[in-house]
Amino acid sequence: MKHTLSVVVEDESGVLSRVAGLFARRSFNIRSLTVGPAEVDGQSRLTMVVLGDDQALQQMTKQLDKLVNVLQVLNLTQRPTVERELMLLKVAAPAEVRGAIFDLVQVFRARVVDVADEALIVEVVGDPGKLAALERLMTPFGILEIARTGKVALERASGVNTELLKVSSSETQVLA
Known part of the structure; x- marks a missing residue:
């Protein structure tokens, strides 16, 4: 299954290498990776798409949280984004x-x-x-x-999950 992670890190040299290395050591393939400045000076946001089952990803998230320069890890997969x-x-x-x-x-x-x-x-x-x-x-x-x-x-501030709206509207069209 594909998972989308949002990871806020300290903007320092070597942080990206440590994060990517953590995934590589555990044979996780990073399908997509973007990095850019976050909303706070001195921080960057990594958005990663990785493949893996829920249990393995939960373990990876915990290990990411333990890295010194990682400030926040959020799994956006099941959240409205x-x-x-x-x-x-x-x-x-x-x-x-x-x-x-x-x-x-x-x-x-x-x-x-x-x-x-x-x-x-x-x-x-x-x-x-x-x-x-x-x-x-x-x-x-x-x-x-x-x-x-x-x-x-980014997680939706409104909390509205548009993917659920797409599914429910297509089901309504089928029923009509």
């Missing part, structure tokens, strides 16, 4: 298909950020599902390169 990721796609775009690509870009509220004779670079920001959907639809045009930031996530 806002998740975003940035993806740049370089797509083959000869003149005859360029209009179709621009149409898809608009539907996904993405942007074309570079235009060349035979290719476009598209920027899209959103939840990982949105990025995967756009990537799948762009594949027939010929994806030349992809760069993704990895997931960033």
Whole structure:
């Protein structure tokens, strides 16, 4: 199962290496890792997506908490969150298909950020599902390169779980 962890650490050299090393020593694969300044000077927030069962992840969380420079560990997997990721796609775009690509870009509220004779670079920001959907639809045009930031996530202040709303609204549509 995929788990999303939000880890607040002291902003010091070697902290990221120690956190990543902890996962590597226990054969956990980090699928996504983003790091940036947190809301307090001298602190950084790591957002990690890791694979593993609940019990193993609970043990990893406890071990993370024991690291000296780790200030907070929060498992966001079952919590209401806002998740975003940035993806740049370089797509083959000869003149005859360029209009179709621009149409898809608009539907996904993405942007074309570079235009060349035979290719476009598209920027899209959103939840990982949105990025995967756009990537799948762009594949027939010929994806030349992809760069993704990895997931960033924060727990929702409102406490509203939009994933549950999606499920309940789709169930309501099926019943209607």
